[in-house]
Amino acid sequence: MIHYIMVFTDRAKTVLEIRYLLKNEKGEVIETPEQMFHRVANYVAQAEELYQENPSEWAEKFYEIISSLRFLPNSPALMNAGKPKAQLAACFVLPVEDSIEAIFKTLKDAALILQSGGGTGFNFSHLRPKGDVVRSTGGIASGPVSFMKIFDKASDIIKQGGARRGANMGILRVDHPDILEFVRIKRFENLSNFNISVVVTDAFMDALFKDDYYPLINPRNGEVVKKLKAKEVFDEIVESTWETGDPGVIFIDTINRYNPTPHIGQIESTNPCGEQPLLPYEACILGSINLSKYVKGGSIDFQMLEHDVKIATRFLDDAIDVTHYPVPEVEKMHKGNRKIGLGVMGWADCLVELGIPYNHKKAFQLAETVMKFIKEKSHETSQELARKRGVFPNFKGSLWDKRGTMMRNATTTTIAPTGTISIIADCSSGIEPYFLLAYKQRILDTEFEIINKYLIDFAQKQGFYSEEFINELRQKGTLRGIKSVPLKIKKLFKTALEITPMQHIEMQACFQKYTDNAVSKTINLPQRTKKQEVAKIFILAYKKGLKGITVFRYGSKTGTLLKVSDAH
Ligand code: CDP
Known part of the structure; x- marks a missing residue:
């Protein structure tokens, strides 16, 4: 004890x-x-x-x-x-180059980082597409998504011995020939150690706004493989996000406009939760x-x-x-x-x-x-x-x-x-609004009930505290429809799903304006949200100059570790 x-x-x-x-x-x-x-x-x-x-x-x-x-x-x-191996950073990005040797060197590096409690982002876009030639063997390439699956499996094994589950971010450029397979992957497979994001370029957004085609390029030789309607790919991104919460979107040209060291390299990836764009082999302590x-x-x-x-x-x-x-x-x-x-x-x-x-x-x-x-x-x-x-x-x-x-x-x-x-500091997380005012959280074998401490304080001071009030709150999780609560208090304690997507984006943009790197924020949406709404959110995020965006529709399927509370 x-x-x-x-x-x-x-x-x-x-x-x-x-x-x-x-x-x-x-x-x-x-x-x-x-x-x-x-x-x-x-x-x-x-x-x-x-x-x-x-x-x-x-x-x-x-x-x-x-x-x-x-x-x-x-x-x-x-x-x-x-400790003897005092690794203090949470965020890493590793390069993934197009050879078996390079890929497995990165996997080894990633294992060491994961073991130390850090999270890593990987951009798989340099890998030649599925079905492409492999000169040394005369065989055919299996493509970025297949390697991401290997990284995911390896993470499963490594994290069993670690103090916490380090996370991964898998990234692919929107102009990679395997983009559709990548975008859809979470609809069909768990990949529970990966958040995924599509790297979207200004050129792609222009094509989308003009309802035009854009080229898919083989990274091995720079050749255009085919052209796709930007809207077709964008709709697939929206569909997958609506269904599973993945992929998020990273606006890479915006990120590189603020890259403080362009002479050292271009940024192609972020850490697992998206708040830290980094160069290959770079880390950050938060x-x-x-x-x-x-x-x-x-x-x-x-x-x-x-x-x-x-x-x-x-x-x-x-x-x-x-x-x-x-x-x-x-x-x-x-x-x-x-x-x-x-x-x-x-x-x-x-x-x-x-x-x-x-x-x-x-x-x-x-x-x-x-x-x-x-x-x-x-x-x-x-x-x-x-x-x-x-x-x-x-x-x-x-x-x-x-x-x-x-x-x-x-x-x-x-x-x-x-x-x-x-959780350690007993405060609300990041810049997020409250998700619920009363909820239960399981950490290993113990279930905790959390009731917002400020709300209890207000209820006691303003005279609406009662056994009945707490029970109603436990049932609903928010103040909506609880008659005993004054309107002013209801407005003050609005929860994530009662705040409009535009207001979520606005808050992210206000913080982004004065943040060197990026801002972690989830645009939480009610279950009934339509797909067109998700599309609008992505476009608004781009126009507002955000560096990336994560959307999560309540109740949608997710196998992604960082969206569930037991990740931490
Ligand atoms: O609160 P804490 O310091 O544990 O972490 P966070 O602010 O929720 O996450 C910061 C970063 O830590 C993430 O973006 C990841 O890079 C990394 N992380 C991770 O690798 N694995 C986790 N389970 C949680 C966070």
Whole structure:
């Protein structure tokens, strides 16, 4: 039994004990959460020594923001800091080149990353299509989808021994000859270790808007294999997404317009949840500020936010220096660009504390104000670090170089899903609205009932709390149709399916405007949503300048691990 001094929910305690706290050989937990936070803070602060700074001074500062649950780094940092193989990054992208040797080298690298708790994105578009020639054997190629299946099977086996299920993202360009097979795959096969996304180009979107044809190109020789109506492929994407939640869409030209290091390479993939576009062999360490902790006297305490953003940014930069990289090529690339991704969680909680409904004009304005502030302060910190520690090694020729801004990191901001760290911090995840106000969640053998703590507080203070109210809430999950609840409260606690798709997109766009990397957000739709609506959402997302989009229709089939709560 471990003795808790800090206050955690039972659900957080279970998650911590199963996956995060250190255990002895007998499998018994041998540290408290405070000790875990010290382990993380002390380990990462060791990097300060490299720059002639005082590690214990910084360890204390890191511990203070982490143990107060105002900032948490991504799960691998919490789990692995201080261990012999301290791999601290959550996000990776590996190249998949068109030879058996290259494919299986990548599979091996992916296995090592998965084992360390990281998630990997793969773009399979360089592989020659199914049925194409294989000169060395005189045989025929089996195509990208068949290799993705091998990666999926391998992940099944590897994750059995790991601390958590690392995830994968499988990607194919819309102009690859096997695109239709890829787009449809989740309708017929489980591939439970993969999220899939189609890389959509501006040229494809132009063809779609003109109702034109576009070419499918064999990556082996650059030849046009055939032409398809853009609308035909787009409709298939919509159909599969409507039915299974996959594929998502990645707007690659938008991503590359913001690629800070085009002289190092073009971005062709993102990490598993889509929030982190990366070059082949690149990694990123994420961390999130818990916005629910900054509401003081009816407004946001920007002074405290500035203080914490600066320390958190420095923590993430330090984390790169003390990470044990499972793959040498990744170490070189990550240390060359030094990408970090500071983001937020607890956004829905923060809005409720401020009394602003998630889909109110003020919420969208505040999203921009808060994220702009975080981005500016974290860039300022990266610039200060650059003055003391030097710019990132690939700086020369980068967009930062062209702008004349010295930076320690090619990027500093990303909005992660925060699937598990938000459970530990007991806040709403990422920038998502509440999905339900009362629900049950199973973690291994234990079932937890979660009832929104802010709602209970409001109910008690405003006099609508009763046994009957809680029972009705348990049944419905939302406030819709519960007569005892004032209209104002109903508006304040709108859940994901009561918010329009356009409002979901608007919120994603507000955060994207001030985020260097991308934003994790699911556009949750009611089961009755029509396919045309999904099509409209994709087009709006493109026009709004988003880097990618994930849509999930309630009740649609999904075998995808990151859409179910037990993934974390
Ligand atoms: O909350 P936590 O730090 O555990 O992770 P998250 O914010 O939900 O996810 C951040 C990233 O971690 C994902 O985009 C993946 O790259 C990776 N991840 C993974 O590989 N496997 C999981 N089961 C969860 C996350």
